[in-house]
Amino acid sequence: MIAAHYFDGKxxxxxPVQLVLAHGKLHLHGTTxxxxxxxxVLLHQVQLAEPFANAPCVLNMxxxxxxxxxxxxxxxxxxxxxxxHPGKIEKLQQHWQGALAAVVLMVALLFAAKQFGxxxxxxxxxxxxxxxxxxxxxxxxxxxxDKHLFEPSRASTxxxxxxxxxxxxxxPKESRMPLRLVFRKSTLVGPNAFALPDxxxxxxxxxxxxxxxxxxxxxxxxxxxxxxxxxxEIGHLQARxxxxxxxxxxxxxxxxxxxxxxxxxxxxxxxxxxxxxEFSREMETAADDYAWGLLQQQGIPxxxxxxxxxxxxxxxxxxVGSKVPHWMRSSADYLSTHxxxxxxxxxxxxxRQ
Amino acid sequence: xxxAVVASPSPSSSAERxxxxxxxxxxxxxxxxxxxxxxxxxxxxxGAYTAWAKVRRMQYFYRNTQLAGAVFDFHGEPLTIFKGRLxxxxxxxxYHYAFGFSKIFGIVVVVFLLGxxxxxxxxxxxxxxxxxxxxxxxxxxxGGVLDAYLTYWPVLMLFLLPPVLLAIDANDIWLAWLGLFxxxxxxxxxxxxxxxxxxxxxxxxxSRYTLAPKRFFRPYFYALLLGFAAILVGGIITxxxxxxxxxxxxxxxxxxxxxxxxxxLFAYLIYLFSIPYLQARIFNMAWNHTDFAHLKIYSxxxxxxxxxxxxxxxxxxxxxxxxxxxxxxxxxxRYRLRHMRIExxxxxxxxxxxxxxxNLAQAAGEGVADAHIIDLSW
Numbered sequence: 001m002i003a004a005h006y007f008d009g010k011x012x013x014x015x016p017v018q019l020v021l022a023h024g025k026l027h028l029h030g031t032t033x034x035x036x037x038x039x040x041v042l043l044h045q046v047q048l049a050e051p052f053a054n055a056p057c058v059l060n061m062x063x064x065x066x067x068x069x070x071x072x073x074x075x076x077x078x079x080x081x082x083x084x085h086p087g088k089i090e091k092l093q094q095h096w097q098g099a100l101a102a103v104v105l106m107v108a109l110l111f112a113a114k115q116f117g118x119x120x121x122x123x124x125x126x127x128x129x130x131x132x133x134x135x136x137x138x139x140x141x142x143x144x145x146d147k148h149l150f151e152p153s154r155a156s157t158x159x160x161x162x163x164x165x166x167x168x169x170x171x172p173k174e175s176r177m178p179l180r181l182v183f184r185k186s187t188l189v190g191p192n193a194f195a196l197p198d199x200x201x202x203x204x205x206x207x208x209x210x211x212x213x214x215x216x217x218x219x220x221x222x223x224x225x226x227x228x229x230x231x232x233e234i235g236h237l238q239a240r241x242x243x244x245x246x247x248x249x250x251x252x253x254x255x256x257x258x259x260x261x262x263x264x265x266x267x268x269x270x271x272x273x274x275x276x277x278e279f280s281r282e283m284e285t286a287a288d289d290y291a292w293g294l295l296q297q298q299g300i301p302x303x304x305x306x307x308x309x310x311x312x313x314x315x316x317x318x319x320v321g322s323k324v325p326h327w328m329r330s331s332a333d334y335l336s337t338h339x340x341x342x343x344x345x346x347x348x349x350x351x352r353q
Numbered sequence: 354x355x356x357a358v359v360a361s362p363s364p365s366s367s368a369e370r371x372x373x374x375x376x377x378x379x380x381x382x383x384x385x386x387x388x389x390x391x392x393x394x395x396x397x398x399x400g401a402y403t404a405w406a407k408v409r410r411m412q413y414f415y416r417n418t419q420l421a422g423a424v425f426d427f428h429g430e431p432l433t434i435f436k437g438r439l440x441x442x443x444x445x446x447x448y449h450y451a452f453g454f455s456k457i458f459g460i461v462v463v464v465f466l467l468g469x470x471x472x473x474x475x476x477x478x479x480x481x482x483x484x485x486x487x488x489x490x491x492x493x494x495x496g497g498v499l500d501a502y503l504t505y506w507p508v509l510m511l512f513l514l515p516p517v518l519l520a521i522d523a524n525d526i527w528l529a530w531l532g533l534f535x536x537x538x539x540x541x542x543x544x545x546x547x548x549x550x551x552x553x554x555x556x557x558x559x560s561r562y563t564l565a566p567k568r569f570f571r572p573y574f575y576a577l578l579l580g581f582a583a584i585l586v587g588g589i590i591t592x593x594x595x596x597x598x599x600x601x602x603x604x605x606x607x608x609x610x611x612x613x614x615x616x617x618l619f620a621y622l623i624y625l626f627s628i629p630y631l632q633a634r635i636f637n638m639a640w641n642h643t644d645f646a647h648l649k650i651y652s653x654x655x656x657x658x659x660x661x662x663x664x665x666x667x668x669x670x671x672x673x674x675x676x677x678x679x680x681x682x683x684x685x686x687r688y689r690l691r692h693m694r695i696e697x698x699x700x701x702x703x704x705x706x707x708x709x710x711x712n713l714a715q716a717a718g719e720g721v722a723d724a725h726i727i728d729l730s731w
Contacts, residue, residue: 005423007489012556012704014423014488049426050409054378055416056424064706066489068424092390102393103676109396250449 002074002081005056006030006037009064019067021081026059028067048082050090051075119282122248126240131177134243138198142182145202153183155205162218163203166227170298176238183208191312195233197242210315211308221304228295228305235290241283288344292351306348371421373695377687379417381680387413388679404435414686415485421701428491429484437480463513471505472498478549487555490706495559496552504548507541510534543569546635550643557705564642572634580627584619591615625664633659636689648697654689662688 002019006028015037017030026046028039041061049058056070057078069078078084092098153160163181171179177199184202191207211226212218218226236242288305295302391406411427418425447462475496482492511534518527543566553560633656640652666681 007423009489010706012488012490012701014702049416050412052379052413052416053383054380055413058416058424058426064489066426089390089394093386095386098386098390102389106393106396 002069002077003071004028004059004067004069004074006039006067007065008037009066017067019069019078021078043082048084051079051084118248118251119244121251122244125247126244129243134197134240135177136198137243138196138200141196142198142200142202146184149188150184150186150202153185153205155183155185155208156216158217159208159212162212162223163208163226163230166223167201167230170227170231170234170294170300172234172238172294172297174238175234176240179234179237191315193229193233195236195242197237197240199237201230201233201237210312224300224304225308225311227298227300228291228302228308231291231294231298231300232287232305234294235287236283238290239283239286241287245280245283285344285347288348289351292348302348303352306345306352309345371697371700373421373697375418375420375690375693375695377417377683377690378419379413379683379687381683384413384683385676385679389676400438401435404438405431407431407434418686418690420487420695423488423701425485425487427485429480433480460517463517466513467506467509470509471501474505475501482553488701488704490556490704493554493707494549494552495554496548500548500552504544507534507537508545511538511541539569539573540566542573542635543567546639550639553643554707555645555704557707558645560643560645562643564638568638569635572631572638575634576627576631579630580623583622583626587615587619587622591618625667626660629660629663630656632663640693647699648695651694651696652689652692654692659688 002021004017004019006015006017007013008015013035015030015032015035017028017037020027020029021043024043026041026043028037028041030037045062047060049060051057056068057075059067059069059078061067069075086094092102160181160183163183167179167181179199179201182196182200182202183205185205189204189206191204191210193201193203193207195201207229208226211222211229213222291305292302295305387409391402391409394402395406408427408429408431411429415425415427444466448466475494475498478494478496482494485492511531514531515528518531543564546569547562547564547566550560550564551562633654637652637654640650643650662684663681666677666685669677670681
């Protein structure tokens with residue numbers, strides 16, 4: 001006999017009852033002031049809710065009534081009478097080993113998703129995006145940048161011509177889209193160059209001044225360094241990096257939100273950010289490799305790429321002092337927006353050997 | 354921990370009045386195991402399992418909440434919740450990329466959201482409450498559709514208009530006007546809470562709610578003061594640090610950067626102090642002004658204690674990379690219950706069930722509301 005509380009689902013009255021389970025039937029009976037419960041229910045029409053350690057066991061009946069069994073010995077007797085076997089998930093939940101295995105699996109999955117899953121999926125999705133959409137995105141981006149960040153360029157015609165020459169020299173035959181140079185001036189952004197998805201490569205006046213060392217025209221070496229920077233940006237364009245990183249960022253956000261939605265708050269944002277940075281680091285190295293190969297192919301000494309990085313670093317150190325780590329510097333110049341350049345220089349040096 | 358027999362104390366009565374205090378019988382350790390396994394399954398299933406995980410979580414917290422010898426329960430169907438979440442993901446994607454395609458598309462999305470969200474949010478409330486029960490009687494939500502639009506539109510405008518204005522390159526004047534509306538947020542929050550609490554139903558009994566929305570200004574004001582106080586203290590400390598280390602740091606750019614880090618720290622301090630304060634005050638205010646015929650609800654959450662508890666939860670959760678979270682959630686739930694009490698002059702036996710079919714699917718609403726836009730937990 002199992003002691004329980006019975007609620008008939010029609011009012012809030014709590015009826016103390018005794019339960020008897022036999023022959024596939026559940027029999028409830030009990031008497032309180034003014035009411036007698038005597039009820040027979042087929043066992044397969046009774047649902048046992050998932051048991052928790054200290055909560056009462058709950059039996060839900062088809063007609064909306066329910067029983068709550070609170071005392072430990074009654075719970076044990078009930079579960080035995082019902083021949084209750086915990087399901088796989090319930091078993092996992094009851095044992096520390098299950099929880100531990102879950103944590104390990106979780107970390108492994110996160111790693112796999114970051115390393116393989118997201119880049120592969122981003123690649124797949126990027127292939128579906130038509131060129132026209134990329135063109136449009138690039139145009140919109142330039143409009144927005146012109147509105148908030150850039151003014152028309154004041155660079156001399158000579159410098160601009162030098163740059164155009166080098167772009168022509170370094171444009172590969174297999175370029176996915178026509179390339180063009182866009183010159184802009186900005187006081188906030190230092191020497192910088194980046195590619196827009198529609199094939200425009202934006203160069204700041206500060207970058208031109210830096211490479212030419214404020215001279216009216218560039219020497220052959222300087223032109224080759226500019227070509228190296230352009231080659232790197234072309235590398236991004238060929239591999240559709242900006243599109244892929246947008247997709248990857250969305251995927252990271254979607255994955256961490258959907259998996260952790262119930263379980264985390266602000267903490268979920270941090271790993272997402274780190275993963276994105278890691279992803280962009282790989283893209284930078286890929287662009288470096290492409291640039292190296294492209295420069296060689298077009299007859300320009302590829303070590304100019306290393307030289308221009310080192311010169312940019314010297315410039316940075318003069319302004320801020322070398323003790324400050326790069327990621328802390330507030331300037332938005334080439335080095336601080338291109339992560340881990342030191343590793344990339346090391347990687348490029350190896351290629352040189 | 355051995356299960357106690359009916360842990361809540363027998364009613365202390367003075368002739369007519371019975372006082373009951375809710376008790377939480379769950380534990381952080383037990384919930385951690387449930388949480389971690391469900392989290393893992395959710396990840397493996399790329400988020401699909403979260404619907405089942407949510408049902409289990411609600412049942413764990415409800416069935417471990419004991420009041421006057423009986424427990425609460427949650428009856429939501431996982432599949433229904435899952436479909437709702439799919440819809441939520443679609444809506445989120447639409448909202449996220451709305452203006453990425455074209456201005457027209459963006460405006461269409463915003464209009465669509467404005468048109469449907471209030472209806473869906475009301476649906477979420479109905480789903481949540483209709484699938485909650487106590488003593489075998491279901492709760493319900495009786496708020497009307499028109500009321501939903503009147504209540505939610507101001508809030509949605511605050512969230513949805515800024516991207517629209519930015520996209521159509523509106524004058525800065527418009528943005529300034531919009532900024533003014535943010536000052537009305539406490540009042541809007543008060544209206545949100547009123548909509549939720551005024552239309553509660555347990556069985557056949559309707560709730561009464563007597564708190565005017567403008568009363569929310571005071572807790573917000575004090576929360577802001579508290580935030581400023583925290584920033585003041587933090588600012589003084591940072592200033593002292595900067596001044597004393599000026600020789601080491603000669604560089605003004607570096608100092609500017611440290612100031613930026615300090616600003617982040619201050620924002621975090623506000624999060625640690627002002628928000629729990631606000632939550633505690635609003636929780637108390639809302640529940641103290643909610644009652645049913647013959648049943649009064651009292652909530653006396655002490656703000657300092659709640660702030661300390663949530664701060665401890667946050668810090669421990671960060672240091673354990675999130676693993677402490679289930680413990681924190683359990684402690685917070687238990688703390689809130691411990692400071693509530695119910696007074697009823699007639700006990701619970703007389704409450705009548707509504708007899709309505711109990712598994713109405715308001716899934717669409719439930720999925721969206723649960724997703725991220727507005728927190729409907731109460």
